[in-house]
Amino acid sequence: MMSFVWGAIGIIAFIVVAPAMQWMARRTARPLSPTIVLAIAAVLSHVASTILGAMTVPQFQYWNAASVFSFGVMSYVFAFGAVYKSVSLEILLDVTERPGRESSLAEVVEHRIPDVFLGRTKILVESGLAEHIGPTFAPTAAGRKLAGRITRLRRLFAIGDTGLYDFSD
Amino acid sequence: MDIVPGPAQAVAICLSVALPLLLFVVARATNVRGAGRTFRIGVGLATASFVLACLFLPGERHFDDVLAGALLLATGILLSYVFWSLLAWGFTLTLLTSLVQAGRPMTSDEWATAYMRGGNLGTFARNRLKLLLGSGMVASSDGRLVATAKGTMVAGVVRLIRFVTGLGHAP
Numbered sequence: 642m643m644s645f646v647w648g649a650i651g652i653i654a655f656i657v658v659a660p661a662m663q664w665m666a667r668r669t670a671r672p673l674s675p676t677i678v679l680a681i682a683a684v685l686s687h688v689a690s691t692i693l694g695a696m697t698v699p700q701f702q703y704w705n706a707a708s709v710f711s712f713g714v715m716s717y718v719f720a721f722g723a724v725y726k727s728v729s730l731e732i733l734l735d736v737t738e739r740p741g742r743e744s745s746l747a748e749v750v751e752h753r754i755p756d757v758f759l760g761r762t763k764i765l766v767e768s769g770l771a772e773h774i775g776p777t778f779a780p781t782a783a784g785r786k787l788a789g790r791i792t793r794l795r796r797l798f799a800i801g802d803t804g805l806y807d808f809s810d
Numbered sequence: 811m812d813i814v815p816g817p818a819q820a821v822a823i824c825l826s827v828a829l830p831l832l833l834f835v836v837a838r839a840t841n842v843r844g845a846g847r848t849f850r851i852g853v854g855l856a857t858a859s860f861v862l863a864c865l866f867l868p869g870e871r872h873f874d875d876v877l878a879g880a881l882l883l884a885t886g887i888l889l890s891y892v893f894w895s896l897l898a899w900g901f902t903l904t905l906l907t908s909l910v911q912a913g914r915p916m917t918s919d920e921w922a923t924a925y926m927r928g929g930n931l932g933t934f935a936r937n938r939l940k941l942l943l944g945s946g947m948v949a950s951s952d953g954r955l956v957a958t959a960k961g962t963m964v965a966g967v968v969r970l971i972r973f974v975t976g977l978g979h980a981p
Binding site for chain 1: 812813819833848874877881906909934964
């Protein structure tokens with residue numbers, strides 16, 4: 642059971658370290674992607690908690706500790722991913738921030754969604770997957786390569802390429 | 811330190827690794843349509859296989875082995891879902907694929923039209939809003955959107971998670 646406890650200690654270390662690292666990463670000249678920061682924080686806290694567990698528990702069961710740690714960290718990553726870039730939640734946050742917690746459909750369609758769209762095009766340009774050519778956008782070689790992989794994976798798993806939720810699903 | 815996984819743990823690790831293959835089989839070998847339904851069936855098959863393995867594998871079952879196995883399988887499912895949802899519903903990735911499929915440089919408006927297959931961003935907005943309306947987080951009438959008590963609570967939780975994970979300010 643002590644191995645499970647060391648897995649839980651690893652989660653606590655991760656929960657403390659990850660936001661601190663995100664905060665520091667945002668203040669560097671070339672900020673790392675939040676996902677990479679999370680991965681580094683997970684590796685550091687797992688290695689540290691495993692070493693300390695192995696040193697203090699005579700019969701340290703690695704997979705017992707790893708199971709608790711990996712489930713805790715994945716739950717964190719899942720919640721992080723949901724709040725980081727979810728368009729639906731961005732709309733919800735926008736509505737709740739307005740007086741009376743209400744907005745018009747036209748406001749969402751004409752302003753909020755175009756803002757989200759422009760934000761995502763900016764991300765693609767900043768990450769080197771798309772580029773500005775005058776007033777237009779074009780994919781870079783890296784963008785074409787990634788898009789090709791995504792399209793092949795979607796075909797492999799028979800996933801449509803609209804990116805829309807299928808509510809009959 | 812013992813680094814050899816127990817029998818249930820080994821089954822869970824194998825099932826987690828095999829989950830993409832299961833999803834491929836469900837998507838290809840059945841008439842199931844819809845990324846969400848495919849994923850749910852794949853996860854159901856993996857979970858059922860784990861339960862059957864715990865019941866019928868030879869040898870004595872240990873509680874810690876089964877518990878750790880269940881947690882490892884849950885981790886594998888969550889990890890697969892993160893990639894699956896990006897592939898199926900990822901906005902930014904679909905923007906990129908639509909830009910590449912267009913085969914020519916596009917203005918911002920043309921890109922939005924290409925993304926929506928000739929439609930406009932209103933269709934996309936309504937699609938994302940359906941999720942909020944269907945889950946009871948937002949109510950709609952006469953072109954107005956109002957956050958419900960549930961939606962306000964969820965928004966508070968989202969702000970809290972953003973703060974705790976280092977993505978936002980204090981709620």
